[in-house]
Amino acid sequence: MKSLSKLLALLFVGLLLIVIGLGFALTHLFDPNDYKDDIAALARDKAGIALDLQGDLGWSLFPWLGLEIHQASIASLQAPETPLADVQRLGFSVRVLPLLRKEVQMSAIRVDGLTLNLERDAKGQANWESLGKPAKASAEPKGTAQQTADTSASNSTSGDSGAPPVSLNIDSLSINDARLNYRDAKTGEQFSVENLQLTTGAVAEGQRIPLELHGFFSMAKPLLRARADLKGGLRFDLGLKRFALEDLHLQGEASGEPLNGKTLTFTAQGQLLLDQSAQIAQWTGLQINANQLKALGEINVKQLDKSPKLSGTLSLANFDARAFLEGLGQTLPPMQDGNTLRSVELFAQLDGSDKALQLNDLKLKLDDSQFTGQVSIADFAKQALRFDLNGDKLNLDRYLPPKSEAQTAQAAQRKAQVKEALGAPGHGTTPAPEKPTDEAWSDEPLLPLDTLRKLDIAGQLKLKQLTVDGIPLDNLSAKLKARGGMLTLEHFQADTFGGQVIASASLDAKTDNPLLDVSKEVKGIAIEQVLKARKQEQVLKGSLFFDTQLTARGNSLKRWMNSLNGVAQFSLREGVLVGANLEQQLCQGIALLNRKALSAPIEGRDTVFQQLGGSLRIKNGIARNDDLRASLPGLSVKGEGDIDLRVLGIDYLVNILIEGDRREMPDEACQVNERFAGIEWPLRCRGPIELGARACRIDQEGLGKITAKLAGQKLTEKLEEKLGDKVSPELKDALKGLFGR
Incomplete structure (x- = not known):
C-alpha cells in the first residue's frame, strides 16, 4: 500500500512537471503577437467592438494565466477610426486551478494611461450606445434572429440558474494617469477628468476594501476646475447587489468663472449604501463643509427602480451667509x-x-x-x-x-x-405758498419684470411684526401667488398704530407696461404715529379710516402716480390740528368785530375737531374732493379741491361757517353777531401737502364777495371800512390766522 501511494505521488509529480513543461514551452515557443489580427477579428465578431492592438502582447500560462497589453484601443464598429477608449498598458493574471472551482483569484490589476472619450452628437446619440452592435444589419430574417436571440437568452438563463456564484478575489487594483472626456454637441456641455489615480487593497466580496481616489475635474462652459481626493472602504455583495462605501472622506477645492476668482474648499464625510435588491440608497452621518458652511444630516432614497422617494434631515450650523456668498464670488x-x-x-x-x-x-x-x-x-x-x-x-x-x-x-x-x-x-400774514411743481417720485425701474415673469410661487406668511418703510405691522397674515407673470396678493391683514390694514392686490407683469390693481381698507390708524414713523412733521392727529380701489400702470413710482386712477372714502375721527389753535384765533377775531375783550384766553396750542371726512375721485394722479366736511369747535367746514399726488401738493377752497363759542359758559366777546350768522368765510389752502393746515390763508377773492354782500345790507360805514377793500390790519390778521400762524 505504501508503495502504491508512493507511485501515485510520483505520477502526480510527473504529470505536474509535464504540465509545467508544456506551459513553459507554450509561453516561450508560442508568440501571441502573431495572432493580433485573429484576436481583433474575434473581438469584432463575438463582442461587436473594433479592437486595435498596436503594442506588444505578453502572456503566461501556469500557474498564472496572465496577460499584458500595450497601446490598445477599442471603438464601435460604426466608427472604428474614433476610439472610445485607449490604454497604454493593461496587466493582470489569474490563477489557473481555482478557475476550475469557479473562483477568480487574480494578482494585482494595473491600468496605465487609460483614456475614455464619451460623446453625444447633435441628435443626442451617444458613441457608447453603439458599442457591441454589428457594423451592418444582419441579412437573417427578423423573426429568425429574434428567435435565435430569445433561445440564446433562454439557454443562458437556464444554464446559469443552477450554477454556483463566481467568487472574486483580486490582490489589488491600480489605475494610473487616467482621463475621461465628455462632450455633448447638442447642448455644448463639455467636461473632463484628468490625472485620475485609483488604488485599492485586496478586493474580495464581503470584505472591506481600502481605496483611494484622486483627480482633477474641469468644465469648459462655464470655465471651472476642481481637485478632489477620496478615501474610504468599499464593501460589496454581488449576490445581494449591495454596495457600501464606509468612512467616506472627500476633500478638495474648486475655482473658475462661477466663483469669480474665489476658491471653494469643501469636505464631505459619512457612510454610503446602495442596495439594489431592496432598491434603496442611504447617506448616513452626513457632514459637509464648504468654506464657512457646515451641514449635518441624513439622506435616504427608496424605490430607485420606480419614482425615487427621498427622506432625511438637514441641519445648517449658524454661519455668516454674506461672507459665504462673497467667498463664492457672488455679489449681493x-x-x-x-x-x-x-x-x-x-x-x-x-x-x-x-x-x-x-x-x-x-x-x-x-x-x-x-x-x-x-x-x-x-x-x-x-x-x-x-x-x-x-x-x-x-x-x-x-x-x-x-x-x-x-x-x-x-x-x-x-x-x-x-x-x-x-x-x-x-399769524398767517405770509402769502399762501405756491403749489409744488417738481415731481415727488423717482422714475427709476422698481420691479425686475423678467424675474417676475418666471416666478411660480404660492404660499402664505404669518408674522408677529413686519417693518416696512418704517411702519410696524403687527399680527400680519398674507397669502400670495405668482405664475406666468401674474402676481396676486389674495389676502393681506395687519394691525398697526392702534388700527388695522386689510388689502388685496394684483400685478400683471406680462408686458413692459405692467398693470397694478389695489384694494385697501384702513381702520382707525393713528395718523400722527404714521407721520412720526415716516419722519414727517406731525401736523395732524387722529384715527384714520380709509377705503380705496386703485389702478396704475408702469414700473416706477413716478409712472404709478401719473397713471393712478380710482376712488376712495376717508374720515379722520377725534382729530387734532397740531400747532393751530383755531378756536382761540376765531374768538379773537369775533371779539374784535364785537369790539369786546375776551374774559380769559382759551388754553391750548392745538385745535381738536370731532370728525373730518369725504371722498376722492382719482384720475391720472390727481385726487378730486368735492365733499370735504369737518366739525371743529365753533366752526363747521366744507371744502372742495385737488390733491396732486404727482407733486404731493394741495389746492383747496375751504368755506368756514362761524358758530362762535358753543361752550356751556360762552364768552360774550366770542358770540357771533347776527350780522355774521350764516356767512361762510373762505380759505384757500395751497402748497406742499406736508404743511397741513398751515398751507391755508384767507381767500381774498371770496372775502371780497362777502364784503359786497355786507355792503348791500347797508352796514355802517365803519364796518365797511373794516370788511371792504380797506380791511383793517387787525381784522385781516385775525381772519388770516384761522388756519395759519
Whole structure:
C-alpha cells in the first residue's frame, strides 16, 4: 500500500512537471503577437467592438494565466477610426486551478494611461450606445434572429440558474494617469477628468476594501476646475447587489468663472449604501463643509427602480451667509443695512422625489428673525416654490436697496421747499405758498419684470411684526401667488398704530407696461404715529379710516402716480390740528368785530375737531374732493379741491361757517353777531401737502364777495371800512390766522 501511494505521488509529480513543461514551452515557443489580427477579428465578431492592438502582447500560462497589453484601443464598429477608449498598458493574471472551482483569484490589476472619450452628437446619440452592435444589419430574417436571440437568452438563463456564484478575489487594483472626456454637441456641455489615480487593497466580496481616489475635474462652459481626493472602504455583495462605501472622506477645492476668482474648499464625510435588491440608497452621518458652511444630516432614497422617494434631515450650523456668498464670488445687491445675513441657521426634515423637494418642520434663523413652517420646490423643472411660514419679526427695510443719490437729492429738495413754504413763525400774514411743481417720485425701474415673469410661487406668511418703510405691522397674515407673470396678493391683514390694514392686490407683469390693481381698507390708524414713523412733521392727529380701489400702470413710482386712477372714502375721527389753535384765533377775531375783550384766553396750542371726512375721485394722479366736511369747535367746514399726488401738493377752497363759542359758559366777546350768522368765510389752502393746515390763508377773492354782500345790507360805514377793500390790519390778521400762524 505504501508503495502504491508512493507511485501515485510520483505520477502526480510527473504529470505536474509535464504540465509545467508544456506551459513553459507554450509561453516561450508560442508568440501571441502573431495572432493580433485573429484576436481583433474575434473581438469584432463575438463582442461587436473594433479592437486595435498596436503594442506588444505578453502572456503566461501556469500557474498564472496572465496577460499584458500595450497601446490598445477599442471603438464601435460604426466608427472604428474614433476610439472610445485607449490604454497604454493593461496587466493582470489569474490563477489557473481555482478557475476550475469557479473562483477568480487574480494578482494585482494595473491600468496605465487609460483614456475614455464619451460623446453625444447633435441628435443626442451617444458613441457608447453603439458599442457591441454589428457594423451592418444582419441579412437573417427578423423573426429568425429574434428567435435565435430569445433561445440564446433562454439557454443562458437556464444554464446559469443552477450554477454556483463566481467568487472574486483580486490582490489589488491600480489605475494610473487616467482621463475621461465628455462632450455633448447638442447642448455644448463639455467636461473632463484628468490625472485620475485609483488604488485599492485586496478586493474580495464581503470584505472591506481600502481605496483611494484622486483627480482633477474641469468644465469648459462655464470655465471651472476642481481637485478632489477620496478615501474610504468599499464593501460589496454581488449576490445581494449591495454596495457600501464606509468612512467616506472627500476633500478638495474648486475655482473658475462661477466663483469669480474665489476658491471653494469643501469636505464631505459619512457612510454610503446602495442596495439594489431592496432598491434603496442611504447617506448616513452626513457632514459637509464648504468654506464657512457646515451641514449635518441624513439622506435616504427608496424605490430607485420606480419614482425615487427621498427622506432625511438637514441641519445648517449658524454661519455668516454674506461672507459665504462673497467667498463664492457672488455679489449681493446693496441693502440699507450692510450687516444683514451675518447669522443664518436652518434645520428641516427632508421629503421629496426626483421632481420635488419639501422642507418640513423648518426652523430658520435669519439675523434677529426666526421662522417655522414648510418650504418646498414643487417642481424642479418649473422652479415652483411653495411655502407656509410663521415668524416672530422681520425688519424688511434692512434688506431693501438703499435710496439712490437721485432719490436722496429729491428728498432734500422737497424738504427745503417745505421749509421755505412754512416761512418764519407768524399769524398767517405770509402769502399762501405756491403749489409744488417738481415731481415727488423717482422714475427709476422698481420691479425686475423678467424675474417676475418666471416666478411660480404660492404660499402664505404669518408674522408677529413686519417693518416696512418704517411702519410696524403687527399680527400680519398674507397669502400670495405668482405664475406666468401674474402676481396676486389674495389676502393681506395687519394691525398697526392702534388700527388695522386689510388689502388685496394684483400685478400683471406680462408686458413692459405692467398693470397694478389695489384694494385697501384702513381702520382707525393713528395718523400722527404714521407721520412720526415716516419722519414727517406731525401736523395732524387722529384715527384714520380709509377705503380705496386703485389702478396704475408702469414700473416706477413716478409712472404709478401719473397713471393712478380710482376712488376712495376717508374720515379722520377725534382729530387734532397740531400747532393751530383755531378756536382761540376765531374768538379773537369775533371779539374784535364785537369790539369786546375776551374774559380769559382759551388754553391750548392745538385745535381738536370731532370728525373730518369725504371722498376722492382719482384720475391720472390727481385726487378730486368735492365733499370735504369737518366739525371743529365753533366752526363747521366744507371744502372742495385737488390733491396732486404727482407733486404731493394741495389746492383747496375751504368755506368756514362761524358758530362762535358753543361752550356751556360762552364768552360774550366770542358770540357771533347776527350780522355774521350764516356767512361762510373762505380759505384757500395751497402748497406742499406736508404743511397741513398751515398751507391755508384767507381767500381774498371770496372775502371780497362777502364784503359786497355786507355792503348791500347797508352796514355802517365803519364796518365797511373794516370788511371792504380797506380791511383793517387787525381784522385781516385775525381772519388770516384761522388756519395759519
